[in-house]
Amino acid sequence: MATFIDFHALQTLAPSNVNRGEDGAPKTAYFGGVQRQRVSSQALKAAQRRDFAGHLDRSDLGVRTKRIAELVARKMLQVDSKIDFDDALAQAEVALSKAGLKLTAPKAKKGEDQKPVSAGYLVFLGNHQVERLAERLVSTDDVKSLTKKAVQEVLDTEHAIDVALFGRMVADDAALNVDAAAQVAHALGVHAAQPDFDFFTAVDDLQRADEETGAGMLGTVEMMSSTLYRYATINVDQLMENLGSREAVVRAVQAFATTFVESLPTGKQNTFASHTLPEVVSVMVRDRRPVSFVNAFETPIEADPGANRRQLATRALADEAKSVEVTYGFVPKRSWVSAVPTLRDDASGLGSLLSTSELVGELRSAVEEVVAEFDEAGE
């Protein structure tokens, strides 16, 4: 039984063009037979990744230990069980020293065995970084031939959490691939929408100074305004496997949740400044399978005299959540929702009503409980 954390949001964008196709038009998709606005999965993920830097300390990642040589050596044995542990340890030591990590043997107490070398401070390595170094050392005949640069490259300058969540595919070396723990769907408008055109003229200052008429440049910018449904899910077990550290998993989920709410692709934002936040955010912890509520919007939402589109969309979302439970028996273990005041009543069916910071706090506690059952890398 795997644990999944589902993230849902309804976010209304003012006329803008945050994600455009080749032709400069806002991206669209047909759903339920009508054209909707779309923000691509990759644009949403890129925006979240950019925001991570603000929420995560580079050092708060992966397995945190001084005993990195041991960690790498043990991983080497997993790669090739025929290796001698002491040999592996020696090789790991050489490689890590090359990378600039100072390793010293802790002073053995009288009568005790000599302990293996360790770093003088806590080092942070993502599971995949440890694995890569271990694999590289196993496949290298003479560890002394590895350059400092080569080892550093293997240890990797990327965020461990970033790669653990969103994965990595490297065409040149498939061994560097990491399977993403997060799945982000394309955001789709909950209603039919068409792009709009803004015809603009740009004045040439010198032309005007010379009192010549006419614009310097004419053009059109396309824009679209929609209420988008956004969905993402994190496979917590996979995240644990990628990171190897319970604390890193908790931090990763927290960072993902915060950036899910606060980030947005930045296309054409200097022109449109559509910096809106989601009006409804719902998070659900599930132990069976991830569930997207996108089908709530297959029939496009249309505003009616009684309620505006945001309200109807929120109701449709809450109804879908309910019908999933009743029809399929998939009941979330925990569910919370954050909504702007005017939508709170309609959103209450999506979980316990909280502010987003409270929601992220509750989510953090829930994840801590889940990962308490997991074994850390090296345990």
Place this chain on the structure above:
Amino acid sequence: MSTLILRSKGPMQSWAVNSRYTTREAGREPSKSGVIGLVAAALGRNRGDAVDDLVDLRMGVRTDQPGRLLVDYHTAKVPGNKHSTLSWRHYLSDAAFTIALGGEDSVIQGIASAVQDPRFPLYLGRRSCPAPIDLFGGVSVESDVEVVLRDLEITPWLASEWHRKQIGKIAYLPLSRDARPGENGELVRDVPQSFDPRNRIYDSRSVARLEPIVVENADGVEESDPFFDLVKEG
């Protein structure tokens, strides 16, 4: 022997067998490799694990709603490169397929449970296309995938109301399945030998395209052709 039924329906999906380099295609129907991949993911197999037991499953696909092509322009900025990497990824919007997988009872039961409690999140061809809530369409004791797909009581038509209202009173649903020995078929290279990213290999199979299933569509548009009626009158 029994048959697992899966419903591949969602706003976007993409199953391809011929993609090369920067144009990532979407085929007109789910591929065997894609479906085996989905089943393997549900079962918790990693990419490097063996899938030969799953490859033996017999597959049939019925196109309930053909969908329309969506081409997504995808840019990726690799740190250190001056220009972004570009690719064009094709998807099918608004498509719906009923997939039938036939095999040994114990294997099918195992997959049926896994699909309802998957080890990895499931998707329809691409990770950005989450599998729908009603992906699992049940298990039928009927062992022939063609019989299962032709019988709308076992596998109801998945088309949405808006689609049914747009097409005629009679709908024709394309049907394909693994060709039987001696049957004519189209050669498709979508039988996974290995999903290991270091060494992905696919074998071929022969796919038979069968007579479409004829469905009565009460919601359909009355087809009227004024010129034909005039001619008939005359």
